[in-house]
Amino acid sequence: MPRIIITGASDGIGAEMARQLAQQHRQALQLTLAARNLEHLQAVAAQCQAHGAQTLVLPTDVSEENQCRALIASSVQQFGGLDVLVNNAGVSAHALLSDVSAEHLAWYERLMRTNLWGSVWCTHEALPHLKASRGCIVAVSSLAGLVGVPGRTAYSASKFAMSGFFEALRTELKPAGVAVTIAYPGVVDTRIRYHGYNAQGEAAGVSGLKENHAMPVAECARLIVQGMERRQREVVMTRQGKLGRWVKLIAPGVVERMALAALKHPHTDA
Template identity: 70%
Template structure:
C-alpha cells in the first residue's frame, strides 16, 4: 500500500488527483488530504472511500510551517509510512505591476509564502520519510514558472522560484531513490484565477486569461499522476507550452508576443 499526501486537495486539480488515485488503486492507496476547507476535504474523502481508499483529512494552512510539519507527522503516525508528497496548494494572482500601490505590495510576499514556502516546508518535513520509501516528490508549478506572463508578475515569481528550488533539490537527491517531478499546467478549467488576487490583494473574481482552450481538470490531473508514476523530471502539458519553452531560447521576443496574446484585451498593459 502507498501513502500519498496531497496539499490543496479540497477542489480543482488536487481533488481530482485524489479521486483518480482512489479510482485506479482502491484500497492499495491511502490518501492524506490537506487544505484549509475542512468540509470540502471531507466530501472528497467520502468520494475516495467509495473506491475503498483509506483517507485522512488534515486541515492545513501551508503558510504556517508548524502545520506543514504536523501534516507529515500525522500522515506517518496514522498510516505508518509516506510514499509521495504532491505539493499542489497554491494561489493565483493577476495585476499589472505598475497598478499595484506601494502599500499593497505585501501580498506579493504572502503569495510567495503560499506557493513557495508552503511547498518547501512540506517537502522538508516529508523528505526523511520519502528517502526511506524511495518515494516521489511532486511540485505543481505552472507555465508561468517557465515563461514570464504579463499581468502575472507575482504569480510568475513564485512559480519560477518553485521551479528553481525543485530543480536544485532533484540534483541533491540523485542516488537517494526519491524522484522529483515538476508539473507545468497551462490554463486549466478551474477557479484558481477567479479566486486569485488583484492589484489590491483582493479576490479578482474574473480571469485575465483567454480560457477558450482550457485543459480539463481531469486531463491535467491524469498527466501529473502519470508523470509521478513514471518518475518523470518534468511534465509540460500543452503543445504551446512545449513550443514556447524552446522558442524562449531562440526567439524571446516572439514568446513575449505569445504571452501577451493570451491576455484578455481589457487587462493588457496600456
C-alpha cells in the first residue's frame, strides 16, 4: 500500500495529483495532504476518500521548518512509513527587478523559503524513511527553472535552485535506491500566478503570462504521476519546453526572445 505525502495539495496540481492517485490506487493508498488552507484540504481529502483512499490532512506552511518536520513525522507515525514525497508547494511571482524597491525586496527571501527551503526541510526529514522503503521523491519545479524568464527573476531563481538541489540529491541517493523525479511544468491552467507576489510583495491578482495555450491541470498531474510511477529522472512538459532547453545551449538569444514572447507586456509589465 503506497504511502504518499503531497505538499501544496489544497488546489491546482497537488490536489489533482491526489485525486488521480486515489482513483488509480483506491483502497491501496495512504495519502497525506498538506497545505495552508484547511477547508480546501478537507474538500480534496473527501474526494479521495470517495475512491477508498485513506487520508490524513495536515495544515502546513512549508516556509516554516518546524512545520515541515512535523508534517513528515506525523505522516510516518500515522501510516508506519513513507514511500513517496511530492514537493509541490510553491508560490509564484511576477515583477521586473527594477520595479522592486529596496524596502520590498524581502519578499524574494520569503518566496525562496517556500519554493526551495520548504522542499529541502521536508526532504531532509523524510530521507531515512524513503531510504528504508527505497522510495521516490518528486520535485515540482518549472520550465522557469530551466530557462530564465524575464519578469520572474525571483521565481526562476527559486526553481533553478530547486532543480540544482534535487539533481545533486538524485546522485547522492542512487546507492540507496531512492529515485528523484523532477517535473518541469510550463503554463498550467491553475490560479497560482494570480496569488503570487507582485513588485510590492502583495498578491498580484492577475497573471503576467499569456495563458491561451495553458496546459489543463489534469494533463499536467497525469504526466507527473506517470513520471513518478516510472521513476523517471525528469518530466519536461510541452514541446516548446523540451526544445527550449536544447536551443539554449546553441542559440541562447532565440530562447530569450521566446521567453519575452510568453509575457503579456514584456517591456512594461511582468
